[in-house]
Amino acid sequence: MRETSLGYWALQLAGWGFYFYAQASGEVIFASVPWSQATALWGGVSLAGIGLTHGMRWSIRHHGWLALPPAALLGRVIAGALLVSTVSYLITLALSQAVYGTAVAPITAAFYKRLTVAGQLRNQFIIAVAVHGAWVAAYLAVAMQRHRYRAEVRQAQLGEALRAAELRLLKSQLNPHFLFNALNGLRALIADEPARARDAVTHLARTLRYTFAASDEDFVSLERELEMVDDYLALESLRLAERLAVERDIEPAARGARIPAMLLQTLVENAIKHGIAALKEGGTLRITARVQAKELVLKVVNPRPAQDTPATSEGVGLRNSSERLRLLFGRNASLGLDLTQAGLATAEVRLPL
Amino acid sequence: MKALVVDDEPLARLELRRLLAAFPWVEIVGAAGNIDEARARIEELTPDVVFLDIQMPGGTGFDLLTQLERVPRIVFTTAYDQYAVKAFEVNALDYLLKPIEPERLAATLLKIQATPAPGVAAANAPLEQLFIRDGPRCWFVPLREVSVFTADGNYVRLLWGKERPLLGRSLSALEEKLDPKRFFRVNRSQIVNLDFIRRVETGDGGRLHVSMRDGPEIEVSRRQARLFRARATVE
Numbered sequence: 001m002r003e004t005s006l007g008y009w010a011l012q013l014a015g016w017g018f019y020f021y022a023q024a025s026g027e028v029i030f031a032s033v034p035w036s037q038a039t040a041l042w043g044g045v046s047l048a049g050i051g052l053t054h055g056m057r058w059s060i061r062h063h064g065w066l067a068l069p070p071a072a073l074l075g076r077v078i079a080g081a082l083l084v085s086t087v088s089y090l091i092t093l094a095l096s097q098a099v100y101g102t103a104v105a106p107i108t109a110a111f112y113k114r115l116t117v118a119g120q121l122r123n124q125f126i127i128a129v130a131v132h133g134a135w136v137a138a139y140l141a142v143a144m145q146r147h148r149y150r151a152e153v154r155q156a157q158l159g160e161a162l163r164a165a166e167l168r169l170l171k172s173q174l175n176p177h178f179l180f181n182a183l184n185g186l187r188a189l190i191a192d193e194p195a196r197a198r199d200a201v202t203h204l205a206r207t208l209r210y211t212f213a214a215s216d217e218d219f220v221s222l223e224r225e226l227e228m229v230d231d232y233l234a235l236e237s238l239r240l241a242e243r244l245a246v247e248r249d250i251e252p253a254a255r256g257a258r259i260p261a262m263l264l265q266t267l268v269e270n271a272i273k274h275g276i277a278a279l280k281e282g283g284t285l286r287i288t289a290r291v292q293a294k295e296l297v298l299k300v301v302n303p304r305p306a307q308d309t310p311a312t313s314e315g316v317g318l319r320n321s322s323e324r325l326r327l328l329f330g331r332n333a334s335l336g337l338d339l340t341q342a343g344l345a346t347a348e349v350r351l352p353l
Numbered sequence: 354m355k356a357l358v359v360d361d362e363p364l365a366r367l368e369l370r371r372l373l374a375a376f377p378w379v380e381i382v383g384a385a386g387n388i389d390e391a392r393a394r395i396e397e398l399t400p401d402v403v404f405l406d407i408q409m410p411g412g413t414g415f416d417l418l419t420q421l422e423r424v425p426r427i428v429f430t431t432a433y434d435q436y437a438v439k440a441f442e443v444n445a446l447d448y449l450l451k452p453i454e455p456e457r458l459a460a461t462l463l464k465i466q467a468t469p470a471p472g473v474a475a476a477n478a479p480l481e482q483l484f485i486r487d488g489p490r491c492w493f494v495p496l497r498e499v500s501v502f503t504a505d506g507n508y509v510r511l512l513w514g515k516e517r518p519l520l521g522r523s524l525s526a527l528e529e530k531l532d533p534k535r536f537f538r539v540n541r542s543q544i545v546n547l548d549f550i551r552r553v554e555t556g557d558g559g560r561l562h563v564s565m566r567d568g569p570e571i572e573v574s575r576r577q578a579r580l581f582r583a584r585a586t587v588e
Contacts, residue, residue: 177408180432181362184451188368239362243410277361280387280410305411 008057012050015138019131020046023107031106037099044095045088052084053135060139066147081136082129089128093121174211175269178235185238200238203231214261222289222296223255225264229287232265236272243282244272254289257296257353260328266321267300267347275302275345291353298349306343318347325349354466357400358384359391359417360430361409365451369404369430372458379462388417395421402426402465404449407434415491418484419521422530424493426465479532485511487518494518497535500549500567502527504542512567537584539563540574547584 023045024038059080060066065073096105104120108127112120182204189197210228214220226248237244268287276283283303290297318337325333329352338346356379360366366384373379382398385391387409395403403425405414418424429448447461483494494513501512504524511518520527528538538544551566561573561581573581 177433180451181365184368184432184453185362185364187452188364188371191371192367238364241363277408278410280361280389282410 012053015135016046016050019049027105027107027110030110033100033106041092041095041099041105045092048091049088049131049135052088053132053139056080056084056136057139060143066143077136077140081133084136085125085129085132088132089125092124092128174208178269181239182235185235189238196238200235203234206231207235211262218261219258220261221255222250222257222259222264222298225259225261226250226255226287229265229268232268233285236277240272240277240282243279244276245282245284247284247286249286249288251290253291254296257289257291257351259296259298259351260324263321263325263349264298264300266317267298267349270317271300271302271345271347275304278305279303294353296349296351296353298351300347302345303343304339304345325351354379354402354462355382355398355400356380357382357391357394357398357403357425359386359388359394359403359409359414360384360406361386362406365406365430369453372453372455375455376459376462388412388414388420391417392420395425400425402428404428404430407431415486418491419486421484423480424482424484428461428465479535480530481532483520485518485520490518492516492518496531497546497548500546500565501569501571502536502544512565512569514567537577537581539571539577539581543571545571 020042023042024035027033027038027042028035060077063076065076068076092105093103097103100106102109104117104124108120108124112123115123182200186197186200186204189200207228210231233244233246264287268285271285276285286299286301288297288299288301318335322335325335332352334348334350336348338348356373358366358369358373358381360369363386366386370381370384373381382400383394385394388411391403391405394400405417405427407414407429408431414427414429418427427447430451430453431448432451435448435450447464449457449461481496483496485492485494492513494511499511499513502520502524503510503512505519507523509520509522509524509527511520524542524544528536528544531544535547536544537547545563545565549566550563552564554562554564556562556572560575561578563571563573565571
């Protein structure tokens with residue numbers, strides 16, 4: 001920003017300095033006026049030009065004109081340039097009147113000798129428009145280039161942030177707690193029960209593969225998701241042993257239904273983490289799927305610690321799922337967690353078929 | 354060295370037992386699958402060291418510590434809660450990440466062997482440290498570093514360096530467990546650490562005022578003043 005200002009002021013002073021020198025020296029040479037008078041007139045006009053164009057710049061930046069569509073930008077800029085030119089023109093008239101006693105500057109009169117006073121005044125106005133128009137064009141060229149460059153940088157940063165968010169999502173889906181506990185159980189199994197250990201590795205590999213492959217937009221059949229849930233539950237059974245029992249009631253008509261990947265898995269994980277794993281005696285996880293009135297209704301029911309008020313973290317996974325459903329289906333889908341019954345949690349999802 | 358294994362996962366207990374079998378001088382005296390069992394085993398078996406999981410049904414490993422009268426040497430075993438363990442404010446605790454690496458376990462056991470555990474003294478010996486959880490923060494507090502205990506409702510506020518943790522016990526219950534050589538009940542609501550006394554002055558009306566090294570001025574009640582004088586002259 002500082003460098004921008006420095007460059008701007010250097011160009012501004014150089015430009016108006018050149019304009020002043022060209023006009024004043026021209027007036028001294030062609031109209032034979034003394035330097036003092038030419039300096040007073042064109043010095044004043046150049047200083048006014050600096051002030052006016054700086055005001056124009058402020059307006060462009062302050063109102064964010066660069067972000068406007070081309071037509072709107074052009075309209076505003078042309079109107080602004082005309083306004084600035086008119087003011088500059090009036091200042092030239094007034095200063096010339098004060099210095100020389102004539103509204104037409106001597107240099108204009110010298111250049112357009114054959115024209116009437118009215119014609120000379122018209123040309124004086126056209127010159128003012130040309131000078132300020134050139135200023136605005138030059139300014140816009142630089143500013144728009146810079147604006148586009150910044151937008152590109154921002155776009156790149158946005159992409160970077162998106163990728164970081166995806167990575168965080170992946171990490172949260174992987175659930176390190178689950179992963180390391182599973183590996184620990186696996187280590188214990190290897191010596192005693194190598195066959196179970198081999199199965200567990202398969203379940204773990206399949207769980208990880210599914211998790212890596214799933215993204216927010218993916219849809220899978222309920223059948224496919226249930227396979228993943230089975231792999232996951234097999235691993236949790238290693239950990240929880242007899243504390244975990246599972247009952248499934250899946251209507252045949254529901255099996256082919258398309259659901260967002262990882263949706264049921266999230267519900268099941270939540271039910272284990274906050275329900276069954278939190279109970280000393282464990283309990284039974286019930287998964288049901290039905291088709292009712294062109295809707296798929298998924299239910300995950302689990303026992304939970306009775307005295308527990310829902311922890312804040314309990315909501316996070318479900319809130320994300322709920323938000324995701326809203327983005328995918330709008331008002332046509334819903335996810336609810338019913339904790340009204342003591343010691344029981346019921347998560348229910350409704351999806352359009 | 355007597356060890357107790359506390360973990361809700363049978364496979365995790367099995368794995369740790371197997372790992373510990375490599376150290377013949379470590380005797381596994383028992384195991385527990387939740388914190389209620391663990392509390393009973395600790396009181397009954399007085400282990401020198403407890404391998405303690407953090408996430409368990411019915412309460413976390415931290416919950417267990419707050420319930421214990423005397424806290425033995427603790428080694429947390431955790432899959433991914435090392436951040437929770439590191440959150441300990443002052444004294445770092447030992448922790449092992451699951452799956453446990455045999456080398457890390459050996460290093461931890463050697464470290465424990467080298468430093469005598471504070472909590473295994475006889476049951477009637479005075480308390481030397483307390484486990485305190487106040488909101489999200491936890492501490493092992495060595496009692497000799499505490500300057501003043503002040504009753505706060507039914508609880509006790511400790512003055513310990515820059516910290517003011519709240520202990521979930523009553524002042525009278527705490528007083529019974531403290532070392533009478535070091536701590537003195539100066540009035541109804543306060544116990545002071547005699548090592549922290551800088552000056553004792555007699556104020557208006559013959560009242561005794563104690564000023565502590567770390568700041569506070571404390572008044573000794575009339576009832577305790579005579580006892581306090583006796584103690585002070587003995588010192």
